[in-house]
Amino acid sequence: MTTVLIIAHAPLASALRAVAQHAYPDCAVDVQALDVSRDATAEQVEAEARSMIARQPSAETLVFTDVFGATPCRGATLLLGSLPLLLLEPQPF
């Protein structure tokens, strides 16, 4: 089973996870949320996300982020350098 990791500005990630839990209660354990505070750096986001991915039993993780180019997105982008990930880039406009 693929794990979904939502990396977004606080409290959006947790809020989206709550929506997922509400709609699909049986999949709740496979959806993880990483809330990024205003003062977090991309490196801190990357470290936390890496730690969360390492704790997952599933081999595959699908990562969602919010605003293109903001800190959560940058943290997710940094993961690309160290994990076998595929970045699905959004259209900038």
Added chain:
Amino acid sequence: MTEPAMTGVGPRVGAGPAVAIVLAFAFAYFLSALLRAVTATLAPVFSAELGLQPADLGFLAGAYFLGFAALQLPLGRALDRFGPRRVQLALLSLAAVGCVAFSQASGLASLSAARLLIGMGVAACLMAPLTCYRHIFNASTQLRLNSWMLMTGSLGMLASTLPVQMMLPHWGWRGLFVGLAALLLVALSLIAWNAPRSSPANTVQSVGRYRDIMRHPTFIALAPLGFFSYGGLIAIQSLWAGPWLTQVSGRSAAQAAEGLFAINLSMLFAFMAWGGAMPHLAKAGLHARHMITWGLPASILVLCLIVALGPAASTWHWALWCVLSTCVSLSQPAVGQAFPPAWAGRALSAFNLLIFGGVFCLQWGIGLVIDGLGTLGWTRVASFQGAMGLFALCCTVAQLWFLWRQRRMVIMPAEPAHR
């Protein structure tokens, strides 16, 4: 650029140094245009990371213009007294400090203060080169370089969109501003290395007053065009074309962004074409005032067509209007040429302040008219049509004023007047 047009009013400027001077100033102006427009690209990031609301974003964008406008009149005097090179070196240092401060900012107050510094720091990025060109190049070359500088500005505005967006995941907005500070220092070094150290200003001519400039027949003839036509061009290009495309033409936000990109690209090529054509047109006896006399009425007709078409008017109509309106940009070097080189900084800066006053008033005023007509019961589309129709009327009055007053304008010589 090797013809005698490069002859200076003092020592001759060879083709190589002339190209180096132009490229150094153009690089700084490219960065200033990028810095002006980049808040639009970064707005979603600022909203998400710093919680800025639309009004905050508007204030932040406006802080640039506040710093920019506040410095224009002292800037003109400084350009004539100290020369473009020294002024630009001092101000670009301020802009670099502003960029570093912006990269460290944590809220609206610190962001705005830093952006105010940036606006002040890039205040001379067009006026310093135009003043320098007034000192060392002949009239037709000044017109060419004015257009090519504006083309560089359009390129900077384009660079502030997609390229900046593509860099954000790697650099972040804070890293981006540190990078821009470094690039400003590169521009500063290029200007320090290449720009002429001397200025034709002297103490007698440097004590001239702005009142004398604003009473000059050429300034009086061109002032309404600068305020309404030139200011309106920038106001619509940088703000109102987008809402027209979404709220009148019914385009999506993504389609409107593509439309704005196309409009900016069209203007870039228009400025490039003006730069290539003006020296040849000048040789044929066609000067800036002829281009304005014939070109701007065509743009007013296209604007009237846009108003009449309403929802059917979209990107390419606005692009055509913008391209035809670019001939008003020739008014700025025309003002510079109407004065002796030692007055060029003040004359150009005074006209620039007028243009940006027009940008501010028209950006605000068009919005007020749209909202006002809406409260009177007009539909959104009709409100936009009414506001643009009123703007077209203002442009027509400005054009008629120019046609009436242009006979009193100083005839622009083909070469610097005192050669």
